[in-house]
Amino acid sequence: MSAETRNYTLKVWRQSGSSAKGEIKTYEMKNVSVGASFLEMFDQLNEQLLANGEDPVAFDHDCREGICGMCSMYINGRPHGPDTGITTCQLHMRTFPDGETIYVEPWRAKPFPVIKDLTVDRGAFDRIIQAGGYVSVNTGNAQDANEILIPKAIADEAMDAAACIGCGACVAACKNASAMLFVSAKVSQLAVLPQGKSESSRRAQNMLAQMDSEGFGACTNTGACSSECPKEISLTHIARLNREYLRNRFTLNDVEEFQPIKKPDYLDFGV
Amino acid sequence: MSWLSTTLTSSIGRKIVMALTGLFLCTFLIVHLVGNFQLLAGDGGVKFNLYAKFMTTFPLVKALSYGLYAGFALHIIQGLMLIQSNKAARGANNYAYSKPEANSSWTSRSMGLLGMIILLFFVGHMAQFWGQMHFGTMPMVTIDGIEHKDLFKLVSEAFKQPLFVGLYVLSMVALGFHLWHGFQSAFQTLGLNHQKYSPFVEKAGYGFAVVVPIGYAIIPIIMFLS
Ligand code: HEM
Ligand code: SF4
Ligand code: FES
DSSP states (O other): OOOOEEEEEEEEEEOSSTTSOOEEEEEEEEEEETTSBHHHHHHHHHHHHHHTTOOOOOOOOSSSSSSSOOOOOEETTEETOSSSSOOGGGOBGGGSOTTOEEEEEOOOOTTSOEEETTEEOOHHHHHHHHTTOSOOSOOOSOOOTTTSOOOHHHHHHHHHHHTOOOOOHHHHHOTTOOOHHHHHHHHHHHHTSHHHHTTHHHHHHHHHHHHHHHTOOOOOOOOHHHHHOTTOOOTHHHHHHHHHHHHHHHHOSOOOOOOOOOOOGGGOOOO | OOHHHHHHHSHHHHHHHHHHHHHHHHHHHHHHHHHHGGGGSSSTTHHHHHHHHHHHHOHHHHHHHHHHHHHHHHHHHHHHHHHHHHHHTTOSOOOSSOOGGGTSOHHHHTHHHHHHHHHHHHHHHIIIIIHHHHHSOOOEEEETTEEEEOHHHHHHHHTTSHHHHHHHHHHHHHHHHHHHHHHHHHHHHTTOOOTTTHHHHHHHHHHHHHHHHHHHHHHHHHHHHO
């Protein structure tokens, strides 16, 4: 690993609890290795804070290899920072010139309340999945692979959608804090395959109803979500979601409405 | 609520209303523009005044015009409500530092602002020409022995003033930007996305967004200069 190090000025959002008033605090970082990931740089900051007897910065992280979607940070005005197609854990300090001032803020969306500092409650996404992001029909034992023929193009389409890691960067980037890209990926990954097809429009309706009840905005087709998505989920999935939704609303012979799932009390992180 | 109102008030339903009314207004823009070009006929306004009379008195056109008012009203009311609710979805705290230009176009992020400019123009336009034509006292002109309201005179007087011409042209620029994003966006909203046709829709939208506003703007400019 390179021995080169750089210095930075960090402007980090600090908020002691969900109902506390937050503010941007400034920290000076010295001798950060250019090989360090952005999260490792934050580990270094927290060591520094602990050594000074200060409260370390709370931030979400888990896999540190771009697959869990936890590392939500709005860095220098963009979700997951300046590079495209990556998460924060995949962002490296060599991207930032020496002496740079770096702003780090939590995802900003009404349905993603701040729990502490940079951590936000993304339970709204779980409830959207709970509303229909699964196959409920019993598909029985695994069949012989050649029994259900799926063209390569369709399989690719489903796999592209299934790459979504539920990070919420799409919501963070969208000027309307809309969750349409996430919902569309979760609808698409099942809608194009035989096991998921039979429930696809009902699923779209229920997941959208949950998305709306959580307070996410509507889609203006700005494309900010797709540009910032670490998995580069395409806007075509949003068009499919719209189609599935309309098909369900106007053709399905059923008027029963989905009752949105309430946020459980025990998940209220308020102080 | 009935299934229909639940559909139309969902986030996708509200966007469907925007897309359908938006595209409907696009067809209106073509018809209105064709009419406007008669201002340039160079016949002292005979053709234009006869056309204006036809448009305000022929029963079928009158019936269609109510559909148009409804389309405008729906697009505007729904637009204003979307601006408000989309803004609220961000929450109490906004970003201290944000760089949206890195991930999306200015036009796509400014549909609300552009819509508001068009709305201001629309209000002024309705008061100045439509309101006068329908409810005001108009100068009269005799064509083939029959008295007609002289809308041509009203328009050509207005377009002698640089302020009106300037505001008119500026509003058309805003309309152009609104359509630059809006045209193809409406198709995406309606779920009409296809690898073979979407590139065509996109290009047609860009063409429409340039040609139609220029068509409108060129008329007051020519009338001002001549
Ligand atoms: C002749 C005039 C107009 C035309 C042809 C027009 C056309 C369109 C079209 C095609 C769209 C795209 C719909 C979509 O994304 O699905 C749109 C969106 C929009 N329009 Fe208009 N429009 C006009 C006037 C106005 C006015 C007066 C307002 C005033 C509030 C307005 C506000 C909006 C807003 C806010 C959106 C974006 C909605 C969203 O996606 O969040 N428009 N318009
Ligand atoms: S669509 Fe992309 S940005 Fe949105 S949650 Fe999924 S992976 Fe993250
Ligand atoms: S920590 Fe898992 S994706 Fe970044």
